[in-house]
Amino acid sequence: GESVGLHLPTLSVQEGDNSIINCAYSNSASDYFIWYKQESGKGPQFIIDIRSNMDKRQGQRVTVLLNKTVKHLSLQIAATQPGDSAVYFCAENSGAGSYQLTFGKGTKLSVIP
Amino acid sequence: DTGVSQNPRHKITKRGQNVTFRCDPISEHNRLYWYRQTLGQGPEFLTYFQNEAQLEKSRLLSDRFSAERPKGSFSTLEIQRTEQGDSAMYLCASTDRTSGAYEQYFGPGTRLTVT
Numbered sequence: 001g002e003s004v005g006l007h008l009p010t011l012s013v014q015e016g017d018n019s020i021i022n023c024a025y026s027n028s029a030s031d032y033f034i035w036y037k038q039e040s041g042k043g044p045q046f047i048i049d050i051r052s053n054m055d056k057r058q059g060q061r062v063t064v065l066l067n068k069t070v071k072h073l074s075l076q077i078a079a080t081q082p083g084d085s086a087v088y089f090c091a092e093n094s095g096a097g098s099y100q101l102t103f104g105k106g107t108k109l110s111v112i113p
Numbered sequence: 114d115t116g117v118s119q120n121p122r123h124k125i126t127k128r129g130q131n132v133t134f135r136c137d138p139i140s141e142h143n144r145l146y147w148y149r150q151t152l153g154q155g156p157e158f159l160t161y162f163q164n165e166a167q168l169e170k171s172r173l174l175s176d177r178f179s180a181e182r183p184k185g186s187f188s189t190l191e192i193q194r195t196e197q198g199d200s201a202m203y204l205c206a207s208t209d210r211t212s213g214a215y216e217q218y219f220g221p222g223t224r225l226t227v228t
Contacts, residue, residue, distance in 0.1 A: 043219035089155045103155025
């Protein structure tokens with residue numbers, strides 16, 4: 001079935017630099033997207049979400065961009081900190097009365113001090 | 114702590130045994146979800162409750178799996194006749210749909226190891 005995928009499985013960035021994590025989705029009917037951060041041994045932690053009627057949303061140090069034309073989602077983290085080291089997942093909700101989230105495999109972000 | 118809680122955090126069982134996990138959602142969240150996550154993968158949806166009604170079930174939820182949310186608050190997930198392939202992290206999440214929110218808040222998970 002259709003699923004969410006990620007372009008890069010691992011990403012290493014220098015502390016203080018900006019990070020960009022990318023995600024491709026294949027279900028054009030998806031109307032809601034979320035980014036989660038998961039640290040080792042913990043459950044996924046909500047970071048930021050975006051609906052399909054938006055193309056950009058900003059939070060604290062994070063920005064999510066949605067390009068529906070090419071079915072692409074990205075998470076930008078400004079001034080990356082060691083505490084940002086984790087696995088990042090994008091997830092989508094396909095709507096159509098379903099409330100389940102479909103997750104990709106994740107990107108591991110490593111911050112170099 | 115007002116987040117989603119799950120118990121136990123770890124469970125080791127022998128193949129063929131039954132196990133039951135519990136999830137306590139965030140207070141007043143009317144929607145509750147169960148997911149399964151294997152190493153290196155994203156969570157996979159298992160089932161979803163709105164209050165006490167189980168409204169969605171994944172094909173992953175075989176007949177050995179059963180979930181309940183009898184009073185619309187906590188939920189249990191039972192796996193009967195466990196198999197080694199059931200070894201995974203079982204995650205619970207909740208949402209307060211009445212507020213118009215969609216984001217799902219996850220608990221710490223229960224890690225199941227079937228030997």
